[in-house]
Amino acid sequence: MNYRETQPERTDLPLVVIPSMFAAMAQPLATGMRILRNVARVRTYHDFNIEPETILERCKDADIVVVIGFHVTGDLLERLGSHVRCFVFGGTGVANFIDLKRTRELGIRVCNTVHYGDETVAEYTFALIFELARSVGAMDRGIREGNWSGLEGTSLKDKTIGLIGFGGIGQTVARIAYGFGMHTLVWNSHVNAATARSLGATRIESIGELMAHSDIVSVHLPLNDETRAVITADDLDQLKSGSYFINTARAEVIEPGALAARLDRGDIKAAIDVYDKEPLPADDPLRSTPHTVLTPHVAWRADDAYRDLSRQMARSILAFCNGERFNVVE
Template identity: 50%
Template sequence: MTQVYETQAERTDLPLVVMPSVLDSMVEPIRLQFPQLHDIARVRMFEEFTSDEDAIASRLRDADVLLVGGYHISDDLLRRITGHGPNGADEGHVRCIVFCGTGVASYVDLDLAREFGVRVCNAEHYGDHAVAEHAFALMFELIRHVGELDKDVKAGNWAWKGGDGLQLAGRRLGIIGLGGIGSTVASIAKAFGMEVGAWSSHVPEALFERCGAEPVADMNELIASSDVVSVHLPLIDGVTRGIITAEHLEHLRPGTLFINTARSEVIEPGALLARLQRGDIPAGLDVFDHEPLKSGDAICQIPGIVLTPHVGWRTDGAFRELTRQMVECVRAFLTGGECNVVVHE
């Protein structure tokens, strides 16, 4: 039976905040934040993860604010929970959606939310270190094969036949997108003794200097001159969606490591798969065109690449900061303020 956590259940005069589905790792961190809503809102959290739309809609029937994470809100579900479905307000009246992440545009139709007069909020920079560290975890698996070596040793195979490792020190890292995560990656890379170049638009020149990255104005030039290419662009419709094209990927030299812990949608559809299928680019990917991946997916059949299930952001520190921001967004909405507003109501 689903455990339901509630605060101030008797205060029916207060607006209701509902989290209808939650990742196990978020339960305790967000519980610790809910006291910030004392005398501001009631909270109801269903302590299981589900993406079943009927279950989510049912749990949100009386909600004023939705805390969402880990699943997509279809247009149909958005209509239902905001009172714009066939059953009108009887099915829902959510006025604010708070997303547990930055790239909310990948999970909710923002234009439709705007049409319905629903505020949408996200979280910012909560996972800069988490995702940056995961990018290096992928790099190290590609160059040192720690997972494979562990299996070999435990199986009694001491002699490594997979070839010697590579070192990062002295190699050049090309970063596409020098925001919070990209600049953190640059700083870590410098500490490892790497040369760092970066292509990024709309960031101050001082940021390049602060994290030790050389600005490169042409993405093709950056890619062609790098031993490792790491993508850290946010997904912004009309700006970064598909910004990395098949033509850009043609500039990857054989043997170049390609890392993506950002969003798959920043790459032209089909372009990365086609490039990797040539078999000469080791890649580490945490994001994909279709999630979750199926075992028969074409990208799973390519040798020499490492795949992880969109977990780069999932660390204890990231969860603490993420849940703090989520609750602050709720508090601001219900007290007349603003916090991380992506769509105004």
């Protein structure tokens, strides 16, 4: 048996299946799901396996499915939709993982999780910025290979950071940037003027204008119909030589192929944590573009985020079982 199930004898209770998970989430999930005792059985698989046939087999008896890292679209949704009545997504950007139009048609509830990674992703954004500015990882590799020459760095003080997106993560990045003595520009379809002022941020009317005036550009947009490909090749052309581009949000908010083409010019640096296809294919052009730092979609993966994520998922399940609503995607 490669799973653990709470209250297996309670076959009168609805079955929650967590078919795939990261090892580090095991304890936070176990703790969070305790509120479901005598409400639902919870069957947890403790490996990260997102093969569609595996997901289908593991979820064949499920009433509620927790979605971590796999996509619920097409054939997978049609086959699960005959018995699953609720999907609880372990992350944000649910539209990139679950076909919301089809789940609505099938009458299946979808729940999101919100703001669990605001601090975690913002902190990771600065980890990436520092790697571009100070090359700590590169120098570590160099010294292990016998290279003591080191590399030159760039100070962040008085630099301008442009934020595309100004929700919880973007605002947290602005707060950190303010502490470093940076200037902040923001573009977002809805920017609260008072919030921007309190964080020392200035609203910019267009993405291209923001890029033209920023030393560092960081993306913090959710993926939806309005934001898909909202950052165009023309926008990226406005990036100044020597500037940095950071994306810890979603790759699909950028026009397909535009970022790799801009990086091929070799005059900017980029740090990227999200991709059109994940895992990143061996032949993806980003693997060979110059001056890039690539990480495997891990900005959100930290202890506090796991705990908050688990609590929210458990609350969504509890609400569904009790005929209530929590974090329901409309």
